[in-house]
Amino acid sequence: RGGETRVGVERMFGLMDRFLKSDPSSLQKDILDHVEYTVARSRFSFDDFEAYQALAHSVRDRLIERWHDTQLHFKKKDPKRIYFLSMEFLMGRSLSNSAINLGIRDQYADALKELGFEFEVLAEQEGDAALGNGGLARLSACQMDSLATMDYPAWGYGLRYQYGLFRQVILDGYQHEQPDYWLNFGNPWEIERVHVTYPVKFYGTVEDENFNGGKRKVWLPGETVEAVAYDNPIPGHGTRNTITLRLWAAKPSDQIDMESYNTGDYINAVVNRQRAETISSVLYPDDRSYQGKELRLKQQYFFVSASLQDIIRRFKDSHSNFDDFPEKVALQLNDTHPSFAIAEVMRVLVDEEHLDWNRAWDIVCKIFSFTTHTVLPEGLEKVPVDLLESLLPRHLQIIYDINFDYIEELKKRIGLDYDRLSRMSIVEDGAIKSIRMANLAIVCSHTVNGVSRVHSELLKTRVFKDFYELWPHKFDYKTNGVTQRRWIVVSNPSLSALISKWLGTEAWIRDVDLLAGLQEQAANADLHEEWRMVRKVNKMRLAEYIEAMSGVKVSVSAMFDVQIKRIHEYKRQLLNVLGIIHRYDCIKNMEKSDRTKVVPRVCIIGGKAAPGYEIARKIIKLCNAVAEKINNDPDVGDLLKLVFIPDYNVSVAELVIPGADLSQHISTAGHEASGTGSMKFLMNGCLLLATEDGSTVEIMEEIGKDNMFLFGAKMHEVPALREKGPTLKVPLQFARVVRYVM
Ligand code: GPQ
Known part of the structure; x- marks a missing residue:
């Protein structure tokens, strides 16, 4: 390097405070600077959403510092890298998670208080990043958090859909889908990399070409689309390791398609080019049904091709041939999609x-x-x-x-x-x-x-x-897992504080096995009492949400019985509803004096149906029809309520799970590959009502059969039962409703 450049570098270091500070007044200054210069609002007049944006940018700055250091570190070390290729990532919100993993959430909360804001209130302003359907996509998100926390040199690769999973609106008991244009108000958690772009090619022909005295195949593509990288830094907890989730967006290519220009139809040529963007425009909302649609295939190849160009470019930066490729690159295919x-x-x-x-x-x-x-x-x-x-x-x-x-x-x-x-x-x-x-x-x-x-x-x-x-x-x-950082620390802060207090350490936030230490206190009445208080407060929060969303008032002293997940026949929400009908029928037919023995129950069901999945849609309608009947029967009152929570997503799960007493995982045995919802409920101290399916079998071994409610046919019994056909009798008064809806 010449002298001039070196002076330049020294000058830069001189001007740079190595890291952003995180004391209250530095944080306050940062937030207000972002209000003024990033959000472009006066620092004397901004609302909660603008405060959220400024706060998010302040957290993002700190993420970027660590992220740069991480990239530099791995570039120097050149370790074997893990590349996780997935069509779907259900990240949910990022603010609390990032601030907590950076270890500065409480500092932010204090700093905001003095400015007249509450951290939790601002966190509520953030929309969900819902670039996925269900369990598979949330697993990808949990995995990214764990890879970062465990200091892996890992990269996630996926698609930056402009429309995430549809928003579910319930009208007259039926599901309606509304587009989720989640980027409407900007996304502070991503960094657009306008210079990280690759051409992705489609269509065309393959020709033979002479090469070194023989023949070789040459692909002459017919269409080129540009892939632009959007980087989402993923911070680990208790480490500076901050890895990258790189999502690709489609843009028209700069390479001019001469044919369309030759026609002289300039306007049409430009409009046609614009169509390229549709490739990454929308997430397919079907959970595991493959329709052989061209757009879907284009999405798959688009993100795979861009990711591999990126991975191979990174490899070639420090290697002159492919001998070491397998020692430096591991590609994990998340299902067959990539x-x-x-x-x-x-x-x-x-x-x-x-x-x-x-x-x-x-x-x-x-x-x-x-x-x-x-x-x-x-x-x-x-x-x-x-x-x-x-x-x-x-x-x-x-x-x-x-x-x-x-x-x-x-x-x-x-x-x-x-x-x-x-x-x-x-x-x-x-x-x-x-x-x-x-x-x-x-x-x-x-x-x-x-x-x-x-x-x-x-x-x-x-x-x-x-x-x-x-x-x-x-x-x-x-066996699948879930991250305790999202599912306890972020979603249930009071329980998190309780656990740290009783364990005398926060180490469990990085090492979940340490939770077993609570066993020593299993009989401690004070712990029980504190735990009950935490649950009660979470139930109150959930009850408020239920009333706001559905107008139904529920009693927090009732048992909250929850089934939240995608609607599928095999997951048997229908069985749950039939059970609720039966319960209602029993209460109605009971002697009044016996009713005092009934444990009051609020049944909560939530989940989306794929738009083309008729039976799943009807299960939602049935659930709402039954709710309508039960909730409006004053004779039953608080003994039984049924609530369908609309628009189930990651944030709703974060609210519902800490307030649940009982949760249902009742798939027909042999159908749920794993299931991860059960683990989230379990780590929040919720009881499980479950069939012996997927990961439940291992949970059962881990916590003991006596600590859960198991029921239903075992895997080997299912075929014979299927053969025999249905034996269930639906009470007469509901038979009509069921028949009408289904
Ligand atoms: N899963 Cl094939 C999905 O969420 N989507 C899919 O298309 C397929 C599976 C789920 C699966 O049903 C659950 O049992 C698993 O726990 C989850 O993937 C993660 O492995």
Whole structure:
């Protein structure tokens, strides 16, 4: 470097206070500066939302400091990096979580108080980032928090949808969907990286080209779309490690499509280019139903291609060839949604980096691992070959080539068992020829992860039996977890304080196993009393919310019985409602004197139905119809209430879970791959009513059968029951309602 530059650097360091300060008056100054210069409001006149924006920017500044240091640190160390590829992340709100993980939430609260604001009130101003559907997407968010906290050099990659999961509005008992344009008021938690962009290509043809005396394939794409990076810093707790969730947005490419310009229709050419943005515009609201839509495929390839260009660019920054690629790069596929990554890595290595096919294949087999989240074979993604051929012609060839080599190898291993060969093939022949994405992922991954022990057993014995017999070493599981930072510290601060007080340490916030230390105090009456008080206050908060949202007044001395999750037949919200009908019927038919023995109960149900899932929509209507009947019966009064909480999302969960006494996880055994809601309730001291399914089986072993309410058929009993058909009798007065709604 020349002398001039060095002087410049020294001058810069001289001007820079190494880190932003976090004493009350520095924080106050920061917030007010952001009110004036970022939000552009007078520091003497701003409302709660503007105060939230300024506060968020002040926290963001501190995040950015750590984030820069983290990137620098890992760039220097060049460790093996974990790349977590997921179509969905359900992050919810960021303010409290970030301030807590940075360790400065209380300082902010004090600083704000003097300015006349309350931290919690401002936190309520933030909307949810709902870039996902349900459990799978929230798991991704919890994982990012844990990776950051545990000091991993990890990156999350996904899509920056302009419209997140729809907002649910209930009108006349029916679900209506409203678009969630969550970026309307800006998003302080992301950093737009206008210089981190990559071209992503679609369509076109594949031609043969002469190369080194032989032939090679060249893809001549027909459309180019630009991917722009938006970085979301994810801070760990009790560490400076702050990792990146990089989400891609689609923008029209600068590369001019000469054809459209030649037509002379300038306006149309510009309008057509603008269409590129639709790729990242909206999240598909279906939880596990695959419709073979072109836009969905475009989304999948778009985020995979941009992410891989980014990952390979980072690798090449410090490596001159691909020898060390498997030692430096681990790619985790979150379900099959990102599995085009496999064909894309092959394409880049062979077509662009000119590695020979076998060497590229060897690398691919070492870098991918695959997590599957489903139990049902019909839930597995299939991509119609016709669609793929037009959208990604070169990738289709590569998948065919992978399949050819693999089937040849397979024949050597298992012989000419054509049934089995056709079941195991990546390509499915039939009326609609298609690519089985799960088979592609299994063949090319070194590890196939289940999400609970039972799930893993089902994968080995049913869903992927053929593959397990061939490659038993590939099959593994990691039972899902949830982060206690979000689900206790952020959502239940009073319980968090109580736990720290009784454990005499806050170390459990980083190491959840330490919660077991509370067992020593299990019989302590003072602890019980304090815990009850915490629950009571949380129930009061929830009761206020229920009244505001549904107009129903509920008694906080009643038992709050909660089932919140996506609406699915297998999750059996219908069974819950039928149970409530039965309870109502029993109360009505009881002698008045016996009613004193009934434990008053508020049943709370919440969740969204995929817009095209008719039965799920009707379950919502049924729930509201039954609620209408019960809640307006003065004869039953506080003995029984039913509330459907609209627009269930991460923030609603944070409010409901700490106030629940009993929670329901009653999927038909053998259907819930894991389930994570139960863990959130459990860590808040809520009782579980559950079937032996997914992770419940392990929870049962951990806490003991006596500490939960288990019921229902076991997995092995389900097939016979199905055979027998329904035996349930619905009370007459409700039979009409059920029939009418369903
Ligand atoms: N899960 Cl296949 C989803 O939320 N969406 C999906 O499309 C699929 C699975 C859930 C699954 O139902 C739960 O049992 C798991 O706990 C969760 O993924 C995370 O693994």
